Amino acid sequence: MGKSTLFNALLKKQQAYVANFPFATIEPNVGVVPVPDERLEKLAAIYHSPIVPATVEFVDIAGLIAGASKGEGLGNKFLSHIRETSAICFVLRAFSDPDVIKQGVKDPKTDFEVLKLELDLADAETIENHKKKKNPDEGELPLFSKKPFLIVLNVDEGDLKKSIEIEEKYSNELSVGKDQIVVISAKTESELSELSDEDQKAYLADLGVEKSGLERLIQKAFKTLGLITFLTAGEKEVRAWTIKSGTNTQTASGEIHTDFVKKFIKADVCDFNDFVSLGGWKGAREVGKVRSEGRDYTMCDGDVVEFKIGA
Numbered sequence: 001m002g003k004s005t006l007f008n009a010l011l012k013k014q015q016a017y018v019a020n021f022p023f024a025t026i027e028p029n030v031g032v033v034p035v036p037d038e039r040l041e042k043l044a045a046i047y048h049s050p051i052v053p054a055t056v057e058f059v060d061i062a063g064l065i066a067g068a069s070k071g072e073g074l075g076n077k078f079l080s081h082i083r084e085t086s087a088i089c090f091v092l093r094a095f096s097d098p099d100v101i102k103q104g105v106k107d108p109k110t111d112f113e114v115l116k117l118e119l120d121l122a123d124a125e126t127i128e129n130h131k132k133k134k135n136p137d138e139g140e141l142p143l144f145s146k147k148p149f150l151i152v153l154n155v156d157e158g159d160l161k162k163s164i165e166i167e168e169k170y171s172n173e174l175s176v177g178k179d180q181i182v183v184i185s186a187k188t189e190s191e192l193s194e195l196s197d198e199d200q201k202a203y204l205a206d207l208g209v210e211k212s213g214l215e216r217l218i219q220k221a222f223k224t225l226g227l228i229t230f231l232t233a234g235e236k237e238v239r240a241w242t243i244k245s246g247t248n249t250q251t252a253s254g255e256i257h258t259d260f261v262k263k264f265i266k267a268d269v270c271d272f273n274d275f276v277s278l279g280g281w282k283g284a285r286e287v288g289k290v291r292s293e294g295r296d297y298t299m300c301d302g303d304v305v306e307f308k309i310g311a
């Protein structure tokens with residue numbers, strides 16, 4: 001509980017973000033949110049160029065309640081909206097506010113079990129329908145239970161400074177890894193989204209936390225999904241790109257332009273810290289900190305890259 005509150009807070013941040021990136025509103029329940037990345041600001045300071053962050057797409061759906069597969073509540077047909085997502089984020093109520101009563105919401109453990117069961121039942125239905133088809137061997141079957149997931153524990157504001165203990169507690173109680181649990185206060189995120197960057201930092205410091213919920217959510221999502229970021233930097237823009245960990249240079253170049261993969265020649269690569277301390281490409285080249293890598297080099301998180309592409 002708190003999905004829409006959190007979703008709306010994330011979208012507000014998107015609107016507030018000053019970047020020349022065409023954030024498309026796709027549907028009212030789909031939002032494209034920039035990935036906060038402090039490295040981009042450091043790169044922008046070198047080139048005085050605009051920042052283009054990597055993005056994550058969030059889809060907000062209605063709540064599943066017990067019996068949803070049999071039509072209880074709003075049923076489960078709306079699950080089709082998240083059939084193609086890379087991961088599922090369960091938002092569980094762990095805040096106490098007695099003024100907020102919601103039918104079907106009990107406690108994080110029970111609620112999580114209900115959600116998992118309902119997703120399993122929806123999967124069973126998918127499999128049944130698939131078997132009825134003429135060629136049941138054909139086609140992919142995206143099942144909800146096979147998707148990586150994260151759990152957002154929507155806690156009271158005052159509990160944010162106890163995040164680590166709470167994550168530990170629920171990691172045991174729900175039998176999931178600590179890296180899959182994110183302690184957030186949707187209410188706080190909502191309030192933060194109304195503030196300037198500076199005021200946000202002050203507010204977070206008051207609460208005894210370093211990073212906003214969005215930052216922690218995205219960090220954990222990257223970990224869970226095995227994603228890393230590489231960077232490009234120049235006068236035109238500084239930009240973050242998302243790839244699967246283990247991707248080689250040639251495949252990574254395809255993120256920038258699909259044509260790059262075919263025409264790939266080599267990549268100039270510099271570690272982020274060297275790049276910043278040496279003031280960019282020119283300085284890094286002068287002291288030999290830019291490596292020339294072939295197609296098989298495995299990209300690392302934070303690599304600053306310039307691809308060399310043939311005609």
Ligand SMILES: Nc1nc2c(ncn2[C@@H]2O[C@H](COP(=O)(O)OP(=O)(O)OP(=O)(O)O)[C@@H](O)[C@H]2O)c(=O)[nH]1
Pocket residue numbers: 001002003004005006061062063064091095097100154155185186187188
């Ligand atoms: N006190 C408090 N109230 C919250 C918090 N998050 C959500 N609420 C309240 O809980 C109610 C439901 O929140 P929503 O964000 O609409 O929950 P949801 O998960 O989208 O609900 P469904 O879409 O109906 O499944 C609203 O009245 C919110 O104001 C929170 O962190 N603290």
Ligand SMILES: [Mg+2]
Pocket residue numbers: 003004005061062063
């Ligand atoms: Mg909602």
